[in-house]
Amino acid sequence: MSAPGDDSESAQSLELTRIEADAFFYTVFEYLGYDFRDYSDASRNRRLLRFVQRNSLGSISEAQGKVLRDADLLSAFLSAMTVNVTEMFRDPQVFGKIREALVPRLGTYPRIRVWVAGCSTGEEAYSMAILLAESGLLERSTIYATDIDAESLRAAKSAIYPADAMITATRNYQASGGMRPFSEWYVAKYDRCILSPELRPHIEFFSHNLATDNVFGEFHLIMCRNVFIYFEDSLQRRAELLFWQSLANFGTLAIGTREALTDAGGTLFTPLDRKQGLYVKKQNDHVRA
Template sequence: MTKTERGSHEPTLAGADKNELENIEIELLLCGIHRLYGYDFRNYSLPSLRRRIWHRVHGENLSSISALQEKVLHDRNCFERLIYSLSIPVTEMFRDPGMFRAFRRKAVPLLRNCPFIRIWHAGCSTGEEVYSMAILLKEEGLYDKARIYATDINNRSLQQAKEGVYELSKMQQYSQNYLEAGGKRAFPEYYTAKYNSVIFQPALRQNIIFAEHNLATDTSFNEFNVIFCRNVMIYFNDELREHVHSLFFESLSRFGLLVLGAKESIHFTRHSDSYEPLDRAEKIYRKIK
């Protein structure tokens, strides 16, 4: 039998088999990351993971997920690049201005009664939402008695958040968001422009603590009056979402506030009956049990 004849009878992978092979590759990659580095992405949404993993495969000039697994397990720098791809930050200052406006109107009066305020921004990305909250608290006279904990799994994003440096080109949009969110001053008063970047006032960082925290594997580390977790759990599967909601429930003080993203909800979780809506439209909930 000739080589051509042998090749014509070799089995080929059907579409369903290729998908199954790809799922196995992803599973092995995520298990390897969890065992070697301690990061657990195994309960993240599979379609989102697949898309971002292939982005990293191409970015490393590789041809398969298995090849990426080999490189990730032997090259810490490659692992760091993958982590960044799996947690690509999408955020902006005063994103969804209506939420910040509702927070000023409905949450701030409740916080005035607290002797000390602890706020957790879970999945803070590059820090735009954190600085937005710091500005809001400054304007409401609450910043001096507040401590903001800003956490993320992505160390590269956290580093940018710590520096408070952002692109000058984004400030026009951020200024508009700020005004729509009920801002009380001129937005440029909060930063200094230099070349094509801006740096936010160091005073805004005075009461902010930036730290790595993995919502999938790490536990509660304090009791909070407010927890923000916006547009993070949309990337999780049902099991991980339930786990994170339990983490937040354990971390909130009684009558504490949980603020979710526009596409997220407290409904259909085991703790849904333990909250009441402070502002249903803006996804601000108050713990009552």
């Protein structure tokens, strides 16, 4: 049984953590341009505290000053704040739906442009490249894969993954309707696998921040899966508008199967397959940039 003052002290401690965290994220945005202010508070603050503990920093306030001055510590902070849980052909039924419903439309374009936003370590981008290659479309396709974490992007560019990850990848690939033995898409060396060099030239990896950056091109398919669950509604609405502005006419947005759009009125997107998180851009002249 807690002492009478324990609950009060715990509440004060949580409030102090919230105040320090808000100050930390505001400073990081103002001075470095990385905006985590509208991420979900619980997840965001938990990751920040874990970062402080792992790097033996005395407090959030101490971490604030050091992150501003130490590039290596900033890189560690960004890695701590981003979510790197992914796998190739994750949610294979989504890729199956893309094969069935979207590939025929994509094939009508002379050049195909796909944006994988929040690409993490690149598995989803390479999955799309394999799907397009098997559909005979990769040669006229470019996949733009973006993230804010430099470490994740470096890992993605290497196209090297743990050998045991290929077990799950193979199972997912087969369930998605894969057309070839999945082993044809990589070479195993010891405990690592290197993906086929056929894929890498068609993928551009670079930094893009959904909280602060703007439109950088027009796309026929945008994949931003399992990212919105970490956003507050205001940041998600910004991202949804950014995606709407970035899609070509009749372009498709793919979000996580357990996510929903804030666009409840359907002013930006029409469901193609709500269960699989697929939405088509709606033509709306009244949407304001």
